Amino acid sequence: MGQFLLVDSKKLDGFEGLRQAVHGSHVDVMQLGRGRLRGTLSHVGIGEFSLSIGAFNVGMRTQRVSSDDKLIIGMLLTAQERVAHWAFDMQLNDVLVIPPRLEHDGVFHGASAYAAMRFDLSEVASLFGGEARLSDPDTWRSRGHFRADLETGGIASRRLVRIMSHLRSRTGSLTPSTADFWKRSIVECMAANVMSSLPPDDSGWLPSARRLIRRVEDHLDEAGTRPVHVSEICAALSVSRRTLHRAFQEVFGLGPVSFLRHKRLCAVYSILRRSAPGSTTVAAVAMQQGFYELGRFAQYYLAMFGEHPSQTLGIAPLPTGGDSIARA
16 A cells, blocks of 8 residues: 655645644744735655645744654755744754754744654664764754755755655655655755765775675665665665765766666666556656656656657557567
8 A cells, every 4th residue: 555645735824824834743833923924835744754845924933842752854945034943043954953852942033934854763774874873863862953055055955845846746645665765855855954064974994896786786676666765775785875976986987876867767668668558657657766857857768768758658568578679
């Protein structure tokens, strides 16, 4: 049974709508700015994991009660005026950590937008696999503030909004493996802005690049056709992202993210090639393989295979048995 659930997407018409600013967590709110509050609030749930993105046009005071036993990691997407959480003055794309069962106090002095993911602390080791500090639950047991890189911080936040926009437009469910990939993609957006504020960790021995690549490919073989996120590989093999990146650069001349994208493109090609026209859609197959921007996906696909995905789908399916010669 699928794990993906579109929880809610609505327009805000008053400050009370922000009591559910983070799905599953009650937030006490008080309006500070003058005027009628307008905004939007969207929630996406994947199992017990949730992503919430909200935007509003006036100043607000927010307080989370201490009864919530989940970890909340938030990011400031936009702000017209000062935003403070506890004693932390937030800048755009900064990341805030609200540990389980800890009261939270935030003040938005003007129109703002935020993103927040909420999940169980026990998932940290898997979701942040490969980053020793981030995969340690103790890292998240204290309130924290991570300053985003000024040049690259916005990239992660824009990607997060695009993922939400894509998932919000979908209905129904995803397979458990695809849902896990989307969850990891969401977490990676937050993690990128956290890691940019941490000092580099160059400790540890780099194993033989080819030996490490072999282990990665064994893991991918076991995964079959489902999409595999780089954080899953890091967690499964107990290897850091930096180590993984160096190994892929040495062996393939490209990073693991690009390599995995190429592999997912190949999976899409194979599925489309073997599907009868009318039996599926390019969009459905692309999403199951973790592509959410169909325009960019189509560009990748055309550059890699020299044809549009719709052309591949229009070709008669390959025979299931015996040798065959693919059409040019």
